[in-house]
Amino acid sequence: MTMQDGMSHFSPGPDMGRELRSALSRFGTGVTIVTTSTDAGPVGITANSFSSVSLDPPLVLWSASRASRRYPAFREAEHMAIHVLAENQMDLCRAFSASAHAFDQVDWRESERGVPLLQGCLARFECERYAEYDGGDHAILVGRVLKASVRQGLPLLFYGGQFGQFAVGA
Numbered sequence: 072m073t074m075q076d077g078m079s080h081f082s083p084g085p086d087m088g089r090e091l092r093s094a095l096s097r098f099g100t101g102v103t104i105v106t107t108s109t110d111a112g113p114v115g116i117t118a119n120s121f122s123s124v125s126l127d128p129p130l131v132l133w134s135a136s137r138a139s140r141r142y143p144a145f146r147e148a149e150h151m152a153i154h155v156l157a158e159n160q161m162d163l164c165r166a167f168s169a170s171a172h173a174f175d176q177v178d179w180r181e182s183e184r185g186v187p188l189l190q191g192c193l194a195r196f197e198c199e200r201y202a203e204y205d206g207g208d209h210a211i212l213v214g215r216v217l218k219a220s221v222r223q224g225l226p227l228l229f230y231g232g233q234f235g236q237f238a239v240g241a
């Protein structure tokens with residue numbers, strides 16, 4: 072690692088994992104919970120890798136860690152719902168980070184397609200499976216948005232490993 076112009080410079084490698092994570096965490100994101108249903112019941116996961124992809128057709132993506140015990144459920148899923156969290160939903164974020172089965176912590180109902188829909192989020196995208204791409208130790212799951220829901224409010228944000236809120240014009 073070298074220091075120049077007030078920045079650390081390094082090439083990613085096996086011994087640089089912490090530094091790479093730290094650099095990537097400089098990109099602030101929102102936070103989502105992705106849900107789907109399985110034969111064994113509903114499953115959810117906290118994910119900040121969500122991104123919009125295309126308006127026409129309407130496509131979104133998130134990246135699932137192949138090492139996650141929840142990955143098989145999402146790999147097999149024909150439908151999923153992606154929930155953008157509001158600033159008061161940090162507990163829910165932590166709950167679905169710790170467990171795939173935190174549905175007792177939130178009001179939810181099933182969509183016509185059997186997908187768990189969580190209440191209280193800022194936006195929700197109900198998706199059908201569109202594509203899966205190789206993303207190294209993650210899989211890039213692309214969904215086609217069949218239904219979008221949105222309300223006014225402020226988001227939960229994630230930056231540098233910490234949660235925070237949006238400050239308008241700060």
Ligand SMILES: Cc1cc2nc3c(=O)[nH]c(=O)nc-3n(C[C@H](O)[C@H](O)[C@H](O)COP(=O)(O)O)c2cc1C
Pocket residue numbers: 102116117118119120121133134135136137138139140141142164167168169171229
């Ligand atoms: C803020 C935040 C963002 C996360 N984003 C992702 C993500 O984009 N993709 C992913 O696979 N896991 C992500 N995780 C990790 C999962 O939520 C969960 O902790 C992990 O899947 C637990 O391992 P398990 O699935 O084997 O139980 C994130 C966790 C946090 C707290």
